[in-house]
Amino acid sequence: DGGITQSPKYLFRKEGQNVTLSCEQNLNHDAMYWYRQDPGQGLRLIYYSQIVNDFQKGDIAEGYSVSREKKESFPLTVTSAQKNPTAFYLCASKSSRNTGELFFGEGSRLTVL
């Protein structure tokens, strides 16, 4: 079945550690996105990539990094510079650059201890 797979589902991290969240899609979509969701809040855009080997910062990119070496993969690294990393992280993809619906993964919940 085509879709987006995020892993891990739950992740615990100590302060000062970097962690990488995986996002893989087999939908042959060009564009991929990372969002952060805090309780009772909407989604805020962290980074997005519209084509392989290219990505742009979203509204809250500070403390995060990404790579897009393959069309299918868009991993997100939460670095120690992110001051409040505990959140629910959602990866999404889209089939065309300018219009259309987003397809989401099931999310990764990161908790900093």
Added chain:
Amino acid sequence: SQQGEEDPQALSIQEGENATMNCSYKTSINNLQWYRQNSGRGLVHLILIRSNEREKHSGRLRVTLDTSKKSSSLLITASRAADTASYFCATENGGSQGNLIFGKGTKLSVKP
């Protein structure tokens, strides 16, 4: 940057009743989309309405768009307990490179 704002923040109804959620936005849009999120899960796309459309239907869902008031509504008819979820509107603006801006959502609870 927050574009859409849903109203109400929370809604509790009985099974069989209709549920109406509203979304207001600030700038001109190419389209407006509604998504559903079950607790702890990813979002699922429900419906997309373009800026030149005024109403759209999909099953028990009815979406309206009023670009003069910069607002949209989502109506779920004959609600079921399985409709319990959070509902988000998202807008795509002309200058946003196709990126969507999400509101904070309406949390719908349908009691059996």
